[in-house]
Amino acid sequence: MSEGDSIGESVHGKPSVVYRFFSRLGQIYQSWLDKSTPYTAVRWIVTLGLSFIYMIRVYLLQGWYIVTYALGIYHLNLFIAFLSPKVDPSLMEDSGKMKNFGLSLEGSQSLNSGLILILFLRHSATKGILVAMACTFFEAFNVPVFWPILVMYFIMLFCITMKRQIKHMIKYRYIPFTHGKRKYKGKEDVGKTFAS
Structure with a gap:
């Protein structure tokens, strides 16, 4: 070399x-x-504020619907990634490694680390909004399109994707949120001395 x-x-x-x-x-x-x-909270407010500013900009300019559609698909992809566990149980089932996997999903932090994924979701969503906002400054991205078709197609895509994801969640019995999951405690008497 x-x-x-x-x-x-x-x-x-x-x-x-x-x-x-x-x-x-x-x-x-x-x-x-x-x-x-x-x-x-401040970071989420900034993300929502940027999203609101982007929507106002697109509304006032009456264009850039393809960019907005791409941003919506990107956010849908991030949301599906949030709902999906780190390890796909269907892949484990195919390889023969799955034994009573449904019960092991409850309370398992290795499968769905919600906090880290939420932080990644917010950060990625903010970057996506900023890229879409930058695209609205270039006329080349303002492709003329009949926007109601894009809205209908997005709604259809959202419904089909969510139906598939919910079926997957029901089949493998997992939820994407940590609220309401069982919490397992270790030994409580560790560190206490015995009185003689």
């Missing part, structure tokens, strides 16, 4: 200026994300 063959390295073996710039930009972005972690 010769010098400069690895990604981000210049001919002299040092990271290139562009690589260092984007690396530093990524570090700053991650730092701001980490600082915003405790403010869950």
Whole structure:
């Protein structure tokens, strides 16, 4: 392997200026994300506010329906990912590894880590809204289309997808939320000394 063959390295073996710039930009972005972690309500308000601003912009401009449709499909995909467990029970059933899997789904944090997935959902939804908002500044993305057809197709796609997902949830007896699940406790007397 010769010098400069690895990604981000210049001919002299040092990271290139562009690589260092984007690396530093990524570090700053991650730092701001980490600082915003405790403010869950504020982050959701910002996401909903951006969504509201986007809807007003599309309504006032009377266009960019394809971009809005793509954003809706992206959000539907994120929602389905939220409803799905990490490990698909149907795949485990096919491989013969499934033994009484329905009972093991209750209270199992390895299958559906809701908090992390909700944070990912909000972050991804916000990025999607920002990309869609940026697309509304370019006339090339304003494809003329009869928008009621897109709305009907989205509703049909949503209903079919949710019907399939709900059937899957019923068949394998899992719920995507941690509220109402059984909580298993360990030994309560650990650490107490015996009186002699």
